[in-house]
Amino acid sequence: MGIKQVLGSLNLGCIRGFLMPFYHGEGAGRKPYDPVSMLRAQLLKHLLRVPSDRRLALLLKRNRKMAKACGFKRNTPSHGLFTQFRHRLGKDGYEKVFSLLLKQLLKDGAVKGEVVALDSTAIKAYSQRSLDNKSGRSDREARVGRGRRGRRGFILGYKVHTACCASSELPLAFTVQPCNVNEKLCFKPLLEKLKRRGIGFKTVVADAQYDSAKVRNAVRGCGAEPVIPYRKSSRVKRALKVGRNFVVHGVKRLVSLFRKRVCIERVFSRAKEWLLLDHLRVKGLEQVFIHACLSYSAMLVVALTAVRQHKPSLIRSIKHYTTR
Numbered sequence: 001m002g003i004k005q006v007l008g009s010l011n012l013g014c015i016r017g018f019l020m021p022f023y024h025g026e027g028a029g030r031k032p033y034d035p036v037s038m039l040r041a042q043l044l045k046h047l048l049r050v051p052s053d054r055r056l057a058l059l060l061k062r063n064r065k066m067a068k069a070c071g072f073k074r075n076t077p078s079h080g081l082f083t084q085f086r087h088r089l090g091k092d093g094y095e096k097v098f099s100l101l102l103k104q105l106l107k108d109g110a111v112k113g114e115v116v117a118l119d120s121t122a123i124k125a126y127s128q129r130s131l132d133n134k135s136g137r138s139d140r141e142a143r144v145g146r147g148r149r150g151r152r153g154f155i156l157g158y159k160v161h162t163a164c165c166a167s168s169e170l171p172l173a174f175t176v177q178p179c180n181v182n183e184k185l186c187f188k189p190l191l192e193k194l195k196r197r198g199i200g201f202k203t204v205v206a207d208a209q210y211d212s213a214k215v216r217n218a219v220r221g222c223g224a225e226p227v228i229p230y231r232k233s234s235r236v237k238r239a240l241k242v243g244r245n246f247v248v249h250g251v252k253r254l255v256s257l258f259r260k261r262v263c264i265e266r267v268f269s270r271a272k273e274w275l276l277l278d279h280l281r282v283k284g285l286e287q288v289f290i291h292a293c294l295s296y297s298a299m300l301v302v303a304l305t306a307v308r309q310h311k312p313s314l315i316r317s318i319k320h321y322t323t324r
Helices: 002-008 013-022 035-047 053-062 064-070 079-108 183-196 213-221 252-274 285-308 318-322
Strands: 115-124 143-146 154-165 171-178 203-205 225-227
Touching: 002 035, 002 064, 002 285, 002 318, 013 035, 013 079, 035 053, 035 064, 035 079, 035 285, 035 318, 053 064, 053 079, 079 285, 115 183, 115 252, 154 183, 154 252, 154 285, 171 183, 171 285, 183 213, 203 252, 213 225, 225 252, 252 285, 252 318, 285 318
Parallel strands: 115 203, 203 225
Antiparallel strands: 115 154, 143 154, 154 171
């Protein structure tokens, strides 16, 4: 079974050492479930597109093979324990897990990150709009902002700002902000995350919404080349521009590099269609960040499985490992 191969091929020894300090080792109280098993179960939820923690708890209780693949022996956790587990690890804990998975891919050579593409995608909040039409009724941190192109493209939700590798089409860094936060404000923090993770990118590709002198200077400050189209009203000669019907004009080398930007759209498409990225059942900025982190971590887990099986052509094939 494909999903058992994904969960079974993971080398979570380094992650186990990171997760164990969150639990008590001695003293009174019930013995906790293995945190690595809890993490595997949450990754299983996104890989199998299980809509909620309650459904996940029922799946593990009724399907002993799935429970065994996660590492549970007899008893399985209730849905409330998954909520406690998320609060216990927190935002920094899940991001550390994502970084450790990415580090393994970098070590195996599956991800290089020489050309990096940046963009954002909007996801709807698990809430209705409040009376002020700016925030959420039950999710007070969600904001109304432009989520789609066109006059009627405003939604209540969040935006996942992501940087991905253009060659492997895998996420390298991300952050989550309310939907009304400008994309340019998240550009430099993403570059700083890439630097901290040891990714030596040489080219940064983004669309025209990042057209700004500060954005280009931030890229050059990292020793990379910005490939960002200028706006149509710009008077810069021979500048990279996107005309009508999304036809790109400019120097051929820059046009060829800019066309690699489509990789970030493929990352968003896979994460939304196969890994529950746009299926929020949590509220609050931190919990939405954790939800996005689990979706992207599940994507890296599939890539790691393909690399360990010596099948590099399947590093992006989520369907191959989850539908058999």
